[in-house]
Amino acid sequence: MRAALAECDGRWASEKAALRRGAVFLGRWLELLLVLERYVACKPDTSRQNMLRKLLASTP
Numbered sequence: 001m002r003a004a005l006a007e008c009d010g011r012w013a014s015e016k017a018a019l020r021r022g023a024v025f026l027g028r029w030l031e032l033l034l035v036l037e038r039y040v041a042c043k044p045d046t047s048r049q050n051m052l053r054k055l056l057a058s059t060p
Helices: 002-019 023-039 046-058
Strands: none
Touching (some): 002 023, 023 046
16 A cells, blocks of 8 residues: 555656646545555545645546
């Protein structure tokens, strides 16, 4: 799961402009963050979750 999140981070860093409109990518990334929060005792990444929710809300 962490590898998938690292992959999302890397893609976001290199392809941010295109991925801002990619609902599939954004939804998958958000789901990974939420699953990690449920199964691993760690501080949730609420700022990234909020960013993804706002981007998803603005995509058609």
